[in-house]
Amino acid sequence: MLFGRSLLNHYFKYKRKVIQNITEINRRCIATCQxxxxxxxxxxxxxxxxxxxxxxxxxxxxxxxxxxxxxxxxxxxxxxxxxxxxxxxxxxxxxxxxxxxxxxxxxxxxxxxxxxxxxxxxxxxxxxxxxxxxxxxxxxxxxxxxxxxxxxxxxxxxxxxxxxxxxxxxxxxxxxxxxxxxxxxxxxxxxxxxxxxxxxxxxxxxxxxxxxxxxxxASFAPKITSRITEIMWSEQTASELYARYRALYGFKCLTTSFVDKQVQLIEVQQPQQQLAASLTPGQFTFHRGRKSLMIGCAGGTLLEVTQIRLEGKKPMSAQDFNNGFLKRAASLEFTRNKHVACC
The missing domain is CATH 3.40.50.170 (Formyl transferase, N-terminal domain)
Structure with a gap:
C-alpha cells in the first residue's frame, strides 16, 4: 500500500514537470514564431x-x-x-x-x-x-x-x-x-x-x-573632440576633473602643458582625505609619502596624479617625473594645453 502511494506521488510529480517543460517550450516557440x-x-x-x-x-x-x-x-x-x-x-x-x-x-x-x-x-x-x-x-x-x-x-x-x-x-x-x-x-x-x-x-x-x-x-552629447581633454585648472574643481577622467578613461587622456610641452594625465584620483596643501590652480607639488603629484584646482581642491606622459616621452610614474624633471624646473605649474587650445 505504501509502495503504491509512493509510486503514485512520483507519477504526479513527473507529470507536473513534463507539463511545465512543455509549457515553457510552447512559450518560447510562440515568441520565436511571432x-x-x-x-x-x-x-x-x-x-x-x-x-x-x-x-x-x-x-x-x-x-x-x-x-x-x-x-x-x-x-x-x-x-x-x-x-x-x-x-x-x-x-x-x-x-x-x-x-x-x-x-x-x-x-x-x-x-x-x-x-x-x-x-x-x-x-x-x-x-x-x-x-x-x-x-x-x-x-x-x-x-x-x-x-x-x-x-x-x-x-x-x-x-x-x-x-x-x-x-x-x-x-x-x-x-x-x-x-x-x-x-x-x-x-x-x-x-x-x-x-x-x-x-x-x-x-x-x-x-x-x-x-x-x-x-x-532634451540635452545633447555631441561627438567627442580633442578640446574635451583640455584642463582649465582655474575653472574646474578636482571632482569635475576626476569625473571627466573617468568618462574618457580608455578613450582619451586629460591634457595640460608643462614648460611648453603637452602632458597627458594617465592615472588620476581624488585624495581620500583632505590634505593640507595650499596650491593655486595649476600649481603642483610632489607628495613623497603618496608618491604622487598634488595639483591645485578651482575652489581650493586638489587632484592627485600617479602616472603621466610628457610629450616625446614614454609614460612615467609621478616619482620618475619628480626625479627627472622637477628638480631642475624653473616653475612647478601646469598651464593651458596650447596644442588643444589652438585647434
Missing part, C-alpha cells in the same frame, strides 16, 4: 551583444555594417555564424525581405527610403534615458556631468535627425560615483541587448504604445 525578421545595423562592441542576443534567441536576422575596418566585430560575428551580410550603404530592395530594421551604435544617418522599406520601420538602441543625452557620446556625458543614473532607450528612427523618435521602451541603471567609462559601456550594451530582445518579441504592442519625447527635457 518575432519579426530583423535587419540589424551595427559596427562595434556596443552593437555586438544586441546582435548576439537576437541570433542566439532564434530571431531571424541579417546584418548591415561597414566593411572599411578589418577589426569590425559585428562583421566577424556575422561571417562566423553565416548570417546574411550586407555592405553599407544598402538599397531599399535589399530591405524588402525584413519586417523591421534595428540600429545599434551604427554611426550613419539612415535615409528615408531605407526607413520606409520596412513595414514596421526602424528602431534604435540608444545608451541613455532619452531625451537626456541625445547624440554620439551619451555614456561619456552621463559620467562627466555627474549623473546618478542612466539606462537604455528603444526608440523609432526618424529621418534627418538623430535620437528624436518616439520611445518604445526604457530601462534604468544606476551610475556609481567611481565607475569608469568601459565598465558602464559594457553594462549598458548588455542591458540594451536584453531590452531589445523583449521589444522585438513584442514589437506590435510596443509600437502601439510608443510615446513622444519631451523636447523640454
Amino acid at each position: 518575432s519579426p525578421k530583423v535587419l540589424f545595423f551595427g559596427t562595434d562592441n556596443f552593437s555586438l551583444p544586441s546582435l548576439q542576443k537576437l541570433h542566439q534567441n532564434k530571431v531571424e536576422v541579417g546584418v548591415v555594417t561597414s566593411f572599411k575596418s578589418p577589426a569590425n566585430c559585428v562583421r566577424s560575428y556575422a561571417e562566423l555564424q553565416k548570417l546574411p551580410l550586407y555592405r553599407w550603404p544598402i538599397t531599399a530592395e535589399q530591405c524588402a525581405a525584413y519586417e523591421v530594421g534595428v540600429v545599434v551604435s551604427f554611426g550613419h544617418m539612415i535615409p528615408l527610403p531605407i526607413i520606409n522599406a520596412f513595414p514596421s520601420g526602424i528602431i534604435n538602441v540608444h545608451a541613455s534615458l532619452l531625451p537626456r543625452w541625445r547624440g554620439a557620446a551619451p555614456i561619456i556625458y552621463a559620467i562627466m556631468k555627474g549623473d546618478t543614473k542612466t539606462g537604455v532607450s528603444i526608440m523609432q528612427i526618424q529621418p534627418h535627425h538623430f535620437d528624436i523618435g518616439d520611445i518604445l521602451a526604457q530601462r534604468e541603471l544606476p551610475i556609481r560615483s567611481d565607475i569608469h567609462m568601459p565598465e558602464l559601456h559594457s553594462a549598458l550594451s548588455q542591458l540594451g541587448a536584453d531590452l531589445l530582445l523583449d521589444t522585438v518579441h513584442n514589437l506590435k504592442d510596443q509600437l502601439a504604445k510608443a510615446t513622444p519625447q519631451d523636447e523640454k527635457l
Whole structure:
C-alpha cells in the first residue's frame, strides 16, 4: 500500500514537470514564431551583444555594417555564424525581405527610403534615458556631468535627425560615483541587448504604445573632440576633473602643458582625505609619502596624479617625473594645453 502511494506521488510529480517543460517550450516557440525578421545595423562592441542576443534567441536576422575596418566585430560575428551580410550603404530592395530594421551604435544617418522599406520601420538602441543625452557620446556625458543614473532607450528612427523618435521602451541603471567609462559601456550594451530582445518579441504592442519625447527635457552629447581633454585648472574643481577622467578613461587622456610641452594625465584620483596643501590652480607639488603629484584646482581642491606622459616621452610614474624633471624646473605649474587650445 505504501509502495503504491509512493509510486503514485512520483507519477504526479513527473507529470507536473513534463507539463511545465512543455509549457515553457510552447512559450518560447510562440515568441520565436511571432518575432519579426530583423535587419540589424551595427559596427562595434556596443552593437555586438544586441546582435548576439537576437541570433542566439532564434530571431531571424541579417546584418548591415561597414566593411572599411578589418577589426569590425559585428562583421566577424556575422561571417562566423553565416548570417546574411550586407555592405553599407544598402538599397531599399535589399530591405524588402525584413519586417523591421534595428540600429545599434551604427554611426550613419539612415535615409528615408531605407526607413520606409520596412513595414514596421526602424528602431534604435540608444545608451541613455532619452531625451537626456541625445547624440554620439551619451555614456561619456552621463559620467562627466555627474549623473546618478542612466539606462537604455528603444526608440523609432526618424529621418534627418538623430535620437528624436518616439520611445518604445526604457530601462534604468544606476551610475556609481567611481565607475569608469568601459565598465558602464559594457553594462549598458548588455542591458540594451536584453531590452531589445523583449521589444522585438513584442514589437506590435510596443509600437502601439510608443510615446513622444519631451523636447523640454532634451540635452545633447555631441561627438567627442580633442578640446574635451583640455584642463582649465582655474575653472574646474578636482571632482569635475576626476569625473571627466573617468568618462574618457580608455578613450582619451586629460591634457595640460608643462614648460611648453603637452602632458597627458594617465592615472588620476581624488585624495581620500583632505590634505593640507595650499596650491593655486595649476600649481603642483610632489607628495613623497603618496608618491604622487598634488595639483591645485578651482575652489581650493586638489587632484592627485600617479602616472603621466610628457610629450616625446614614454609614460612615467609621478616619482620618475619628480626625479627627472622637477628638480631642475624653473616653475612647478601646469598651464593651458596650447596644442588643444589652438585647434
